[in-house]
Amino acid sequence: MKKLFPLVTTDIALFTIIDDSLRVLLVKRANTPEPGKWALPGGVLDPASDSDLDDTAQRVLSGKTGVDVPFLDQVATFSGATRDPRGWSVSVLYYALLPRDQVPAIAGKKTEAIEWRDAFAPGSRLAFDHADLIRAALATLRDKVERAALPLHLLPDRFTLTELQQTCELILGRALDKSVFRRRLKDEPRIVQLEGEFLYGSQRPAQLYGAAEGFRF
């Protein structure tokens, strides 16, 4: 029987930094369709509980990972008669950023297997059209950083300018000139210098910074 209503879902590309590489979270599908395949975390809209699709995305991601992410935004909407064997489907794709120090908090609720895959090479034979979805989410993230957005939500609460630069470089896949990058951050209102707080290591102490109040992305 032809279904009269499309399936409306959200899928979320959750990025973080692990071992100096940009990673995306995949979950192993337990149920049909495509059981055993790896996919972005996603779930069906519940009109009774979600006030909008941002809500759906937050609820789905929190249910699958146990964490609430500080940043989540739309990438694009994928749709069609054949992309899901259950029928006509609409997936609103979001991307989200998880601070690197919160990676251990992802519990893998519902005993789902999870993996943090290299965002640039997440593997072949993913479920549905999720390889396309990951590419689209990655393009959106890179595009923002190319346009001088600061991906502060990938960083811990306190970070050095070197960590910030490295995070941008991992997303862009290329080195940035340090003096140009530092000059760009002069009078940058989105970050604040944490008075008297330094990172001590083998080198000379490095000034620590934090995100400005009300910062988004």
Next chain:
Amino acid sequence: MKKLFPLVTTDIALFTIIDDSLRVLLVKRANTPEPGKWALPGGVLDPASDSDLDDTAQRVLSGKTGVDVPFLDQVATFSGATRDPRGWSVSVLYYALLPRDQVPAIAGKKTEAIEWRDAFAPGSRLAFDHADLIRAALATLRDKVERAALPLHLLPDRFTLTELQQTCELILGRALDKSVFRRRLKDEPRIVQLEGEFLYGSQRPAQLYGAAEGFRF
């Protein structure tokens, strides 16, 4: 009764240039909800005939205006429990560009009243959240032009560089420096000089250009 399935629609912000201003097409709603109010042309997904939502947008726009547009792309998806009195609804917003010389072809099929409103001031009391949708579509269009995209689909098949510059200026809402603009178009692969074709007027003949083959946007 609570509806279990959301209403899935596409709405289209169709832009053109009329009388040296950027315009957006509105249609007067004949039916409930919001009868008599002005809205973007839009319509409900038909899973039996549409292969994806791009199809839906093309079909809806063609049905409401009688023209097939050369360019149509997604802006964002609007959703929620309260934005449409019929129930939980999802609208995938597209924007489209109509060449200025094709404006007369818009027939107003189905005897709907149409108006080409100033895109920057489309009027108050529009239906649903369509004022927000127009703002979002306009921001996407401006953003593309700010990033050096050429809105060739707003121009006739043959155009002068002055017309191209004016079109960009109308979208951006500010004047562009002519010599900077001309320099940027040097070796621009998206436009081709039409050998021996000139626009003759009160000034000296102006070289005519066309879009390169395979041009998008």
